[in-house]
Amino acid sequence: MQLSLKIALICILIIYLFCILKAVKRKNMRIGYLIFWSITGIILIIALLVPNLVDTISSKLGFEMTINMIFSVAIFIILYLIFHLTILISKEENKNTLLVQEISMLKKRVEELENKEEK
Amino acid sequence: MKVLLIIPAYNEQENIKNTVKKIEEFSNELDYIVINDGSTDNTEKILQKNHIHHIKLVNNLGIGGAVQTGYKYAYENGYDIAIQFDGDGQHDVNYIPQICEPLINGQADMCIGTRYLDKSESKFQSTFMRRLGANIISFFIKICTGKKITDPTSGFRAVNKTVIEEFAKQYPTEYPEPESTVSLLVNGYKVQEVPVSMNERTGGVSSIRLFKTIDYMAKVVLAIIIDSISFRKRRKK
Incomplete structure (x- = not known):
């Protein structure tokens, strides 16, 4: 290089x-x-x-070409990352649903109580 | 016996007023709660103008999240029976006593109003495609739980107090009707069906569109299988 x-x-x-x-x-x-x-x-x-660090590692590990090792490592890391993010999004969706439900129910309670007080 | 009708409504400005009117005409002892699932049309205005008892979700959650809000409301207010009832005029209030009967007698924990049972003289038995879809889903439910449910996607269903509590805590939000049925069955609850007739939709768009049907079917079947597998693991413990 x-x-x-x-x-x-x-x-x-x-x-x-x-x-x-x-x-x-x-x-x-x-x-x-x-x-x-x-x-x-x-x-x-x-x-x-x-x-020669990368070249040595890849030949020790048995890859025929250094580029193969780089690509496989990179793909595995990216796959892991996307998997991790998918789980994270699903968890956040669940939390979001819970929040929307609770807030909406609270809003209703507050409105009811306000109406009662006005009367 | 306190009975609550849970009416999920998403963009139902044409139907919601009539639906509620029919319920009030039918009986004034029935409580109802409309869950406005973040509608983008005039649903909220109509609800407020007519003083219809409702909860407005601050964001759109989809049918599962909306119905669960209703179950949470039922749980917090100590209702004995909660009935899921569509806001689009598909369901008929006259069947409410029939659908509650098995719960009151203690024969069942959940009772589903079914379009496809032979006895019903339904005006609206829906299209061939939808019947086929219901048959496929019911076939997989039969395999996974051993119980035959003829109309697993029916949104007209009543549940008792124990199930209200269960649903308030945990309710499948992706494919709520078939999935909740399966999870009740695998957890040993009793599910019954009663024949009802349904009207054709008087307005609005069905949430299951034709082109999405295959995609929907595949995911529902997968969800059913996964629900029954996770149960078996839990049981071994």
Whole structure:
């Protein structure tokens, strides 16, 4: 890999880590997710900095080509992430239903009580 | 004996007033509650103008979430029987005594008003496709629970106090009619059917559209199977 390309990629990754930090600071992301996303960023930086690291790992693991290992690892991580998010959405939907029901019933109670007082 | 009619309504501006009027004409001892499921039309205005007893959901939840709100209301106010009754004029108030009878006698915990039982002289037995769909769902319910339910998608049903409590806590919101029937059956509750006749919809659009039917069928069957599997695991403990 050419040195200029390497430097560019590392710069992008550093900006990426910075963005994660900023998101957490602004409370747009929970700290639990900070760990997941920053670890992926740090692993990518290490892979870029240490020469032949990825190649050695993939040949030790028995992959014929390094790119195969990178793709399979990336796909598995993404699959896990989407699965995790699907569960999270379903849970949030249930909570949302409960909230809508309770709020609506409370509103009705409040209206009834207000009407009683007026009379 | 306190009886509550739960009337879910989503965009039912044409029908809701008539439905409630018929109920009031039928008996003034019957309590009812309309659940306005976040309608986007004039349903809410009509409900307020006519002083119809109702709860307005602050967001659209779908039929399952709306009906569950009704069961929660019934539970909190100590009703003995809750009857699910559509707001679109499909169901006939005259069958309310029949549908309550098995509950009062203690023969059943839930009683479903069925279109397809032979004895009923229904004007509206619905289309061939819908009958086929009901048959498929009822076939899978029979396999999974051993009980034959002829009209599993019927929204006209009465439940007793224990089931009201159960539904207030836990109610399937995705495919509520068949799923709730299955979960009651696998938990050992008694479900009965009585023949009723239903009217053709007087307005509005059915929530089950023709093109979505196959998709709906597949998911319902899956839901039924999953509901009965999770029960078997629970039982082993």
